[in-house]
Amino acid sequence: MQRFAKLLDQLILTLSRNSKIRLLTDYFKTVPDPERGWAVAAITRDLEIKSFKPGMLRQMAEQHLDPVLYGLSYDFVGDMAETVSLIWPTTHGTNYLPTLSDVVETLDQATRAETPQIVEGWLNALDPTGRWALIKLITGGLRIGVAARTVKIALAAYGEKPVQEIEELWHGLEAPYTELFAWLDHKAEKPINAARAPFRPVMLAHPVEEKDKERIDPSHHMVEWKWDGIRVQAVREQGVARLYSRTGDDISGAFADVVESLEIDASFDGELLVYDPDKPPFAVRSFGDLQQRLNRKTVSKKMRQTHPAFIRVYDLLWLEGEDLRSLPFSTRRKRLEKLFEAHDFARMDLSPLVDFDDWESLAQKRAAPPLDAIEGVMIKKSDAVYVPGRPKGEWWKWKREPFIIDAVMLYAQRGHGKRSSFYSDYTFGCWRDVDGKRELVPVGKAYSGFTDEELKKLDKFVRNNTLNRFGPVREVRHEPDHGVVLEIAFEGLNKSTRHKSGVAMRFPRINRLRWDKPPSEADELATLEAML
Amino acid sequence: MKFSELLHPTPAGLYCPVGDFYIDPVRAVARAVITHGHADHARAGHGAVLATPETMAIMAARYGENFTNHRQPLALGEKVKINNVDVSFAPAGHVLGSAQAVVDHQGLTMVCSGDYKRRPDPTCQLFEPVPCHVFITEATFGLPVFRHPDDRAQMRDLLASVKRNPDRSHLVGAYALGKAQRIIALLRAEGYQEPIYIHGAMQKLCDLYESFDINLGELRPATLKDGEGTPQDFAGKVIVCPPSAMQDKWARRFPDPVICFASGWMRIRQRAKQRGVELPLILSDHADWDELTTTLEEVDAEEIWVTHGREEALVRWAELNGRKAKALSLVGYEDEAE
Structure with a gap:
């Protein structure tokens, strides 16, 4: 437990993903089974531990400490696990330290009545960091800023395997993952994913650059619209149906309406979108509407009615026991079309093909797509087999040009890690009229898109033009004739009730610095509103 | 003599009307007793300053030689009289030269401990508890979550x-x-x-x-x-x-x-x-929760006054342990910089 606690403690304070991966691989190297496997499960949230109510812990803490002192401490610290771990009195003489495996296995066997006493014994034995990790673990909220994906990458790095192989196995494995580690340690064969409806690692596309165009022959390629949703894989096998994200996370819970509608044994690759229930199927709605359904474990009945989801399918990976991935794309496409002729799927339709005669006509289609939910085109080689990862020269994405506006820098905040001495995160605004007065209203925040040299110049501007300081944030001068104009590129715009301006940008970044332009010439909020 | 007749809080800091001096005043005064050299306790511009030679040197290094008109150095363990009030310094263990100001008058002893810690520090003298009627303590880390490790x-x-x-x-x-x-x-x-x-x-x-x-x-x-x-x-x-x-x-x-x-x-x-x-x-020059409460028990004062920090919790502890305590709510002392 102490080693696991130390790992969590280090992970929480580590900013860079590479350093997190290094900490994890070091842990896998030095910690034996089953301890390391339980740690993987705990971090990837695959660990089902008997719930232990936070209220029980507070009661236990208050048995050792005055409730007023506990309350003052909690108010100051702001985190229950941390408060209890710090105020818990140190008991001398208890020297048996539980391992993570002890904790998981013991709690699995213990009755609800026994649990508090067992936990109390562990809290007595552990140090504050150990207690903190134990409480986080048993109250089910590690929140240490490590994505499941990062753990899979670390496992792959540890075993020197492609991460897709880990993703492919993932849903067939069970904690504490001893089979997986045996394979990664070269002590056993690769485990066979016996689980039904497994995830198949996805194939990704490269962005088209000018130099690529001559290599891409229209007669050997097929084109589809690029939909502005999220990439998913929908699988059904012998009664088991699942929906996976592109990295293999199971998101069935949030999209039960879609999962329930899978009526044949197959594995589809497509784009998850939401549609307007009051219009004929499937009138695609904005990404903002889809976002309301994302990152939820379950979705209310009302949400399912007002924001119904469906999949616009563009590939077929597996059908009734047959793996189609080694077939050329054109063949898979034909099989897919046939399937859609034979079935009327309640929550799926087929992503249509787009004619590709030459680059010029395709450029026109890309510039003026028939629907807002289209963010460009996908160009796929007709004979491409389906390979996980991002193989060169097989699939291409050609996104439409980003939206561009000129905005004025209003606030700047210091960055993290290597950028902690630079003001690198900028809030910018556009003009609007309020009672006849022109004022700047914040419309977004950007922290990328500039070179190191430009960052130095921006940082210098911030330091020399600070109006106010609010902790790590500085307000910078933004007068009609004095300030910085940032040319902002962004992918789309959503209505937002949370932002003062009423709009929220998708993926805003700095396209260019307009030192030449006075702030008075930056764009109006009305320009943005017109894009909605 | 009531305790507050010997020392009481004012907007400028703790004031001794009998001796006509302030302890760690937050604004310029005629006569100041300074416990240690941190900027929120030791400010420039007082008419006269009583402090340890180390604190005096620190103030001169920070504010220049003219930080006061009159310097009156007093070594740890020594005693002077200011207008009939005995003032002496006991080590506080906080930083080099840090002292507790011990104020004695007509058999009444009040100790203003300034900032202090109890664990050994190679750069300053170890804190010495002084039995007293009133002990004036800080409470920067006055919550039971603060137990500084080794x-x-x-x-x-x-x-x-x-x-x-x-x-x-x-x-x-x-x-x-x-x-x-x-x-x-x-x-x-x-x-x-x-x-x-x-x-x-x-x-x-x-x-x-x-x-x-x-x-x-x-x-x-x-x-x-x-x-x-x-x-x-x-x-x-x-x-x-x-x-x-x-x-x-x-x-x-x-x-x-x-x-x-x-x-x-x-x-x-x-x-x-x-x-x-x-x-x-995790390294602090202030007493943690255990050091604070141990000190309060050791000095065994009739009354505990808490100057700055998490006063409420320390006063609560005193209440639970049958000790009389109150928060002075002095302003001007910072603890974020610690």
Whole structure:
């Protein structure tokens, strides 16, 4: 437990993903089974531990400490696990330290009545960091800023395997993952994913650059619209149906309406979108509407009615026991079309093909797509087999040009890690009229898109033009004739009730610095509103 | 004599009407008794200052020789009379020269402890509890969540990280007076003999510590001379700087530094995270919860006055333990800088 606690403690304070991966691989190297496997499960949230109510812990803490002192401490610290771990009195003489495996296995066997006493014994034995990790673990909220994906990458790095192989196995494995580690340690064969409806690692596309165009022959390629949703894989096998994200996370819970509608044994690759229930199927709605359904474990009945989801399918990976991935794309496409002729799927339709005669006509289609939910085109080689990862020269994405506006820098905040001495995160605004007065209203925040040299110049501007300081944030001068104009590129715009301006940008970044332009010439909020 | 006739809080700080002096006043007064050299306790511009010779030297180093019209140095353990009131200094263990002001008049003893800690510190004299009628205490870390771990273990963590990351520099943020020198001395005590690099703002105070025979080993300025050396020269080195410098342009000269911060606040994980600290060092010059409560028991005063920090919790503890205590709610003392 102490080693696991130390790992969590280090992970929480580590900013860079590479350093997190290094900490994890070091842990896998030095910690034996089953301890390391339980740690993987705990971090990837695959660990089902008997719930232990936070209220029980507070009661236990208050048995050792005055409730007023506990309350003052909690108010100051702001985190229950941390408060209890710090105020818990140190008991001398208890020297048996539980391992993570002890904790998981013991709690699995213990009755609800026994649990508090067992936990109390562990809290007595552990140090504050150990207690903190134990409480986080048993109250089910590690929140240490490590994505499941990062753990899979670390496992792959540890075993020197492609991460897709880990993703492919993932849903067939069970904690504490001893089979997986045996394979990664070269002590056993690769485990066979016996689980039904497994995830198949996805194939990704490269962005088209000018130099690529001559290599891409229209007669050997097929084109589809690029939909502005999220990439998913929908699988059904012998009664088991699942929906996976592109990295293999199971998101069935949030999209039960879609999962329930899978009526044949197959594995589809497509784009998850939401549609307007009051219009004929499937009138695609904005990404903002889809976002309301994302990152939820379950979705209310009302949400399912007002924001119904469906999949616009563009590939077929597996059908009734047959793996189609080694077939050329054109063949898979034909099989897919046939399937859609034979079935009327309640929550799926087929992503249509787009004619590709030459680059010029395709450029026109890309510039003026028939629907807002289209963010460009996908160009796929007709004979491409389906390979996980991002193989060169097989699939291409050609996104439409980003939206561009000129905005004025209003606030700047210091960055993290290597950028902690630079003001690198900028809030910018556009003009609007309020009672006849022109004022700047914040419309977004950007922290990328500039070179190191430009960052130095921006940082210098911030330091020399600070109006106010609010902790790590500085307000910078933004007068009609004095300030910085940032040319902002962004992918789309959503209505937002949370932002003062009423709009929220998708993926805003700095396209260019307009030192030449006075702030008075930056764009109006009305320009943005017109894009909605 | 009522306690408040000997000392009572005023907007300028604790005032002794009989002796006509203030203790650690937050604004300029005619006569000040200063417990230690931190800026929120020791301010420039008083008519006369009574302080230990070390504190006097610190004030002169920070504010210039003319920080007061009249200096009256008083060594730890010695006593003077100010307008019929006996004033003496007992060690407070906080930083070099830090003292508790012991005020005696007509058989009534009141101790203003200033800031203090109880654990041994190679750079200052150990705190001595003085039995008294009224004990005036700080409460910077006056919550039971604050139990500072062993200093030496914290230093060993730092040295282990230095060893593990030979390609990175370790930037240790530490308060320029006291904390910085204590860290250097503790690292030396752990056997670290490499040169330690210091921020320019610390040079004067480190020299001052050396002049009081506190050996800090080889210190070098953390600067790159024009045309000589490269940032890579700082790889594997320990650099000590004021906390504010860690996020300043100054810090850019170091290769991929491990940001360390030495403070009692580092006990709270979110505080470390918010400041972007990679290696928190829980090291404080203030008493933790156990030190505070032990001290209150040892001095066994009839009344406890709490000056600044988490007063409410310490007063609550006193109440639970049958002791009389009140919060003075003095303003002007900062604890965030610790």
